[in-house]
Amino acid sequence: MDRSSSYSQWLAESYVHKMVSQHSRHAASWRRLQLAQAKLKASSRTSALLSGFAMVAMVEVQLDHGMSEGWLIAFSICTTLVIVIHLLALMVSTCILPNVEALSNTGHSLTDMNDFGEDSLHDRMHCYIELAWICSTGLGILLFLVQVAILAWVRFGLYTRNAAIASTAIILPAICVFIAFGITFYRRIISHKYEQSTRNIEELEAIASDLGNGTTLRGGVHIA
């Protein structure tokens, strides 16, 4: 008899069937967890780097009484904004990342998977994670570019206006390129998520029809 082959087939199909029926729901949640963890890590590294640059600029730059007040005010505002934005991102990341990492390291068994189905912590804090990431990546880098332009004015303004004007003439198009990339990237993400949801719905419908067809084979193995 072909018990061995049908047993192995039954084992394989039961396993696949069980995995697939839970797969869509848990895999989406698992992927969101991994994405949150990767975003928080990337944002904390970038924030640490850029806030370090801003601190060095604030502490080390040599000021002079000949500098115009306007540029000093602008430099002060800009540097403070950069440090605040990046420390906000760093704080959110340091608060939420331990919880996400702990979930990621322990949430392997099926019983834990239930936590993903019922709003886990990282799903509730999702808007904060997105906020931290946009601050650090988008707004933070933009503000840092502005600070580079002001730094050029503060450093070179005493000696030659043209150097500062040339630096600003490079920063302004760069800011436009950054904003354009940010918008394009955001629209791609939205459309990709829409397509993924559509595909998930189609998969679930396929599984539902398979469930109807699959009961015969399982019963056959039991009887044999």
Place this chain on the structure above:
Amino acid sequence: MDRSSSYSQWLAESYVHKMVSQHSRHAASWRRLQLAQAKLKASSRTSALLSGFAMVAMVEVQLDHGMSEGWLIAFSICTTLVIVIHLLALMVSTCILPNVEALSNTGHSLTDMNDFGEDSLHDRMHCYIELAWICSTGLGILLFLVQVAILAWVRFGLYTRNAAIASTAIILPAICVFIAFGITFYRRIISHKYEQSTRNIEELEAIASDLGNGTTLRGGVHIA
């Protein structure tokens, strides 16, 4: 006969049953351990970064006899507080993290799991871990923001008061945003833990009822 299928079923259910009956108690302890380890790591990284900034500010900033005494006193107090708070967090993290990491790397077998049931070291030191984390993340970042404001006064105060006032006008709302986020985050954590405990109690009750129903199948395999 279907010994193979019932044997595999018995094996699977025994394994699941054994895991689940211990799962709730040990998984909660394992998750607390992972959370403590992740918190200590995050807090030690942030503390090293911010204490480095404060040290650089203290050593490198150029003072002048024209500076008002008040701001020098404020700068001195603030910088010292930042360094002290972050070194406290760093010390707690360096004391406790090796013990937590050693537990995390060795506590895999069922015999070690007993340690988690009876108050492990990291559970007793739990209040210190929380203290270190709040110091580093919450209080430490707040104090660092205050230091940035004072640094602006020390750096720009000689040249133009408006730059320093503008910087302070950005820091004060930022401090409010930080405090608001800290309170919101703390309340979300508390409510999430409450819901988790409620769900655990429900799970234990479900397992208790399953235990009553599951003995028949186990006895069946033994006889066959």
Place this chain on the structure above:
Amino acid sequence: MDRSSSYSQWLAESYVHKMVSQHSRHAASWRRLQLAQAKLKASSRTSALLSGFAMVAMVEVQLDHGMSEGWLIAFSICTTLVIVIHLLALMVSTCILPNVEALSNTGHSLTDMNDFGEDSLHDRMHCYIELAWICSTGLGILLFLVQVAILAWVRFGLYTRNAAIASTAIILPAICVFIAFGITFYRRIISHKYEQSTRNIEELEAIASDLGNGTTLRGGVHIA
């Protein structure tokens, strides 16, 4: 009977057959994912390093009223370009790398592999990943070399023109070597990809012929 040997043979060949038939399509996609992840990591590390050097140069270099305006303008333009190019690469890397890492950590099962067949996010963003990598590695390092030459003029120009001329006389051939290496490397990559595609087409043709020969053995195991 030799059921055990033919069963094991059937199991081995079914596994190999299933893996191979999907292997080409998924392995290529998996390899592109790993390549994208490695490129983004390498580009973000190099960009962080070189933008740090440029910031230090901008903040710390001691200027003098005796310096010629031309070199100050050139220094300002060059430093700003280096910082902008590397922050662009850093931003693209920080935006896309979390998504790529999340895919890489979760995309193991066969169901996820379908995502690779239907244009995944990293395939659509492929041109941006390539752009970030070329900016950071190619253009970014070239611009940094130019900045080193201008820095030599700014630093040594006041004291001795010959030092600056000697430095430029080293940088210009170095730029040619870099461009030559870049072109050579790009051509090798293109030819390697062409050969890989040719080899893949040959493999698929071999599998198609194997499929025709392999059905007899599979049917034999079912009957026995």
Place this chain on the structure above:
Amino acid sequence: MDRSSSYSQWLAESYVHKMVSQHSRHAASWRRLQLAQAKLKASSRTSALLSGFAMVAMVEVQLDHGMSEGWLIAFSICTTLVIVIHLLALMVSTCILPNVEALSNTGHSLTDMNDFGEDSLHDRMHCYIELAWICSTGLGILLFLVQVAILAWVRFGLYTRNAAIASTAIILPAICVFIAFGITFYRRIISHKYEQSTRNIEELEAIASDLGNGTTLRGGVHIA
């Protein structure tokens, strides 16, 4: 017959029995090894950080002929002590950590476990590992706090005594808090180790009684 179930039971119990009988003795040694490795890593990271701060303070701080000799002597003594203490910890860590890491990466098989039973290198060097860790974590951080206070006097003393007095007024309570935490942590560790030893002795007694009960089942499988 139920050979399969009794065979699997015999296999499981033999494995568990073999692991448990060696578990207590080897797990304790394995845990001490992991703890030593984690302590040495943490101490080398903290030492590298704090000795870097002390070096920066020694090299960069601007001295003045107006400074009182007493504070210069105190600054010199303190900075040298901090660097020496942390380099001592770094040297012990760099000497012993490779041996501990090599043991940790290779000590997996049962034959290697014998090395743990007979005093391994890290057990003999245990007092040095503890010394390095106490130096780096306890004494090193305390001395660094003292250095921060003296640095405040050196930096602000010329301008305003009150800033330095305020800084000292913060450091002195902080030193008391650190000493209090150190003593509390040390006492918790001692009591935890005492409880663990007591629990180990109880476990060994339980295993000894199980050994007497377990021989019947093993003999039964052999005969069947």
Place this chain on the structure above:
Amino acid sequence: MDRSSSYSQWLAESYVHKMVSQHSRHAASWRRLQLAQAKLKASSRTSALLSGFAMVAMVEVQLDHGMSEGWLIAFSICTTLVIVIHLLALMVSTCILPNVEALSNTGHSLTDMNDFGEDSLHDRMHCYIELAWICSTGLGILLFLVQVAILAWVRFGLYTRNAAIASTAIILPAICVFIAFGITFYRRIISHKYEQSTRNIEELEAIASDLGNGTTLRGGVHIA
């Protein structure tokens, strides 16, 4: 019958036989891949470190009009050479390392092993990898030593010639020691590779003779 033992023997020997017959060819390729990856990582770390030192030297060193022109020219040439050499190594590493890492992470299955047999990318780029590694490790460190000597002349030359002469008197023997070590290491590598190739040829000849003896046993299992 002893089908179980002969089946297990057949399984073991088939596996070993299959692995060995491919082992020599693929293991050598796999080892070259691992070696290339490790070399590129080590070279990029060393290059980042030493180019950072050179940049700091170029930006921070205080020049004086009293310095002799010769030493300024030498300092300028040397610093520029060090930065160029290390950026060349960094560029090669950043271009090739992603491709090598992607191959390393995906090249596990037998189908991928075919890529190793037919010249993989890293084999073609082998001369560039060796060039980058020699630049960074050998030439780069030598040039950095020369730069240290020139830096001593630039820093101490104004105050006392003897300090600079003493420094040069240490650097010159050090350069000889480095060159001697480099030559010795290169010769050891060459002789080790020659011995490995000789041993591989002997292994292949042994396998060829085994192939003739092993066919009887395989045929025996098929018939039984």
Place this chain on the structure above:
Amino acid sequence: MDRSSSYSQWLAESYVHKMVSQHSRHAASWRRLQLAQAKLKASSRTSALLSGFAMVAMVEVQLDHGMSEGWLIAFSICTTLVIVIHLLALMVSTCILPNVEALSNTGHSLTDMNDFGEDSLHDRMHCYIELAWICSTGLGILLFLVQVAILAWVRFGLYTRNAAIASTAIILPAICVFIAFGITFYRRIISHKYEQSTRNIEELEAIASDLGNGTTLRGGVHIA
């Protein structure tokens, strides 16, 4: 019949027997490889750190015409020696570590183990690895301590001799402590290796006697 239990026993004992008979010879070689890898990593980290400190000291320290020539010469000699010693260690580590890492990542199969039996590369380069490690850990840290003392004289010597004398009065005992620890550590390592060799010889003798007793059981399984 008890074929299953004797088969499993035969399988377990064959495996253990095969592992043990090769274990002593290969485990010792494997452990030396891991030890070499850990030593080279630790030495390269410490060397990078201390050479960075020495470079910063050389570039940033403010010299004065009032300084005595003797101390400038001593400072120049000491700083150059520290940088040379640590760059030597860094070069040896960067040359040998890739080869060791490649061996470590690929040397898993039994065929590769033969390489360990016949002098592998890292065994021949063993004296260089030891030399690099002693330079970096022992001599390098000692010289750095001496440099700290000389730096104190250079920094504080102009203002107050007592500060520099106090600093030297701390460094001299520290150097004695370091030398004492180095000698004690070296003697412990030697005695530990002697004991390990003695224990290995005893193990081999025990295995030789087991070989004589173990052939009966193996022959029994073959016949059954």
